[in-house]
Amino acid sequence: xxxxxxxxxxxxxxxxxxxxxxxxxxxxxxxxxxxxxxxxxxxxxxxxxxxxxxxxxxxxxxxxxxxxxxxxxxxxxxxxxxxxxxxxxxxxxxxxx
Amino acid sequence: xxxxxxxxxxxxxxxxxxxxxxxxxxxxxxxxxxxxxxxxxxxxxxxxxxxxxxxxxxxxxxxxxxxxxxxxxxxxxxxxxxxxxxxxxxxxxxxxxxxxxxxxxxxxxxxxxxxxxxxxxxxxxxxxxxxxxxxxxxxxxxxxxxxxxxxxxxxxxxxxxxxxxxxxxxxxxxxxxxxxxxxxxxxxxxxxxxxxxxxxxxxxxxxxxxxxxxxxxxxxxxxxxxxxxxxxxxxxxxxxxxxxxxxxxxxxxxxxxxxxxxxxxxxxxxxxxxxxxxxxxxxxxxxxxxxxxxxxxxxxxxxxxxxxxxxxxxxxxxxxxxxxxxxxxxxxxxxxxxxxxxxxxxxxx
Numbered sequence: 001x002x003x004x005x006x007x008x009x010x011x012x013x014x015x016x017x018x019x020x021x022x023x024x025x026x027x028x029x030x031x032x033x034x035x036x037x038x039x040x041x042x043x044x045x046x047x048x049x050x051x052x053x054x055x056x057x058x059x060x061x062x063x064x065x066x067x068x069x070x071x072x073x074x075x076x077x078x079x080x081x082x083x084x085x086x087x088x089x090x091x092x093x094x095x096x097x
Numbered sequence: 098x099x100x101x102x103x104x105x106x107x108x109x110x111x112x113x114x115x116x117x118x119x120x121x122x123x124x125x126x127x128x129x130x131x132x133x134x135x136x137x138x139x140x141x142x143x144x145x146x147x148x149x150x151x152x153x154x155x156x157x158x159x160x161x162x163x164x165x166x167x168x169x170x171x172x173x174x175x176x177x178x179x180x181x182x183x184x185x186x187x188x189x190x191x192x193x194x195x196x197x198x199x200x201x202x203x204x205x206x207x208x209x210x211x212x213x214x215x216x217x218x219x220x221x222x223x224x225x226x227x228x229x230x231x232x233x234x235x236x237x238x239x240x241x242x243x244x245x246x247x248x249x250x251x252x253x254x255x256x257x258x259x260x261x262x263x264x265x266x267x268x269x270x271x272x273x274x275x276x277x278x279x280x281x282x283x284x285x286x287x288x289x290x291x292x293x294x295x296x297x298x299x300x301x302x303x304x305x306x307x308x309x310x311x312x313x314x315x316x317x318x319x320x321x322x323x324x325x326x327x328x329x330x331x332x333x334x335x336x337x338x339x340x341x342x343x344x345x346x347x348x349x350x351x352x353x354x355x356x357x358x359x360x361x362x363x364x365x366x367x368x369x370x371x372x373x374x375x376x377x378x379x380x381x382x383x384x385x386x387x388x389x390x391x392x393x394x395x396x397x398x399x400x401x402x403x404x405x406x407x408x409x410x411x412x413x414x415x416x417x418x419x420x421x422x423x424x425x426x427x428x429x430x431x432x433x434x435x436x437x438x439x440x441x442x443x444x445x446x
Binding site: 006007008011012013014018020022033035061063065067 | 178219
């Protein structure tokens, strides 16, 4: 899936994560800000990367501000942001869920 | 929140004043596009924030009855989502030093700081991307390995022989010269026109790279006083931030060692700016102030060129501008004069 424009999903409220996805030349680059980065940083980035891969996104720039989100929330926000960024909100990627 | 409603405005102002916000001058307030407010179950305002273009302003939060930071995160998040709907993803905030960590906690990156305040940015692009683009522009002209690098920031409204003189001097003294053209579209000549005229007027100088200053140099974001009438202390504060941003984010990354300025006999704002640059940039970046070029008894200024346009006396400034600028003005005379007639200010910067 191709990222066509910048899109945002999620909030900065507790237990949520705010994800901003934009175009990149190649590869996936994640800039993660989280108070629990030391402990869960790798896990959060893994969830985002796996979700992007499942959706067929090969190049994207991701800015994530985590406020203690659970994996299921991170996955949901990633899917929402990608669908907005790829302009495919009318055709949800059910198989990824 | 509708700030045009006197009751709402009073509540908003009193709330912010209770948090130590004091500047409610009309020129600050008029820039606001939208204001959001958060109320508790008793109907009291507990948090507010505003946006002006891509700048967050007037953010105030009362933490009396809530977890530290939760209202702040909600209001910033609401403002970001509001801007996202408008297609704005790259945003800035000016704030007091004590709030910088709160913004960094929600993903903002600090660009510059003074005792009075800091400027931060967040979003899908940032100063690192900008610097990378500028360096690529130099690489395209095979100047990636240049060792002595100079820089000039100009509005060039329009590009005159005075500007040209400054660029030539810098080009002689350096292996590579970046000319940053002010990006905001509030001048008689549009940004596209100004950029094109600077490029055309310096095309023969092979070690000169002309790029847009984007939002990082003398922009509405970093230095609104350049465009709006402002008091001296505010100008000093803004120019200090602009100078430090240049020194710490731009010059260091692009290995710029000298910045060239034209001496400023007329404009008060630019005069203060030049003073501040000379205090802030050294020793990291050497500042060279070059005396303005004269034509006969007159100092060449873009202001005079714009006046000549308004007076329909283009021929009087023929020797003040490069042929490329002159031809452009001749070809677009009616368009430019129409803009002046529509009220475009030609006496400012």
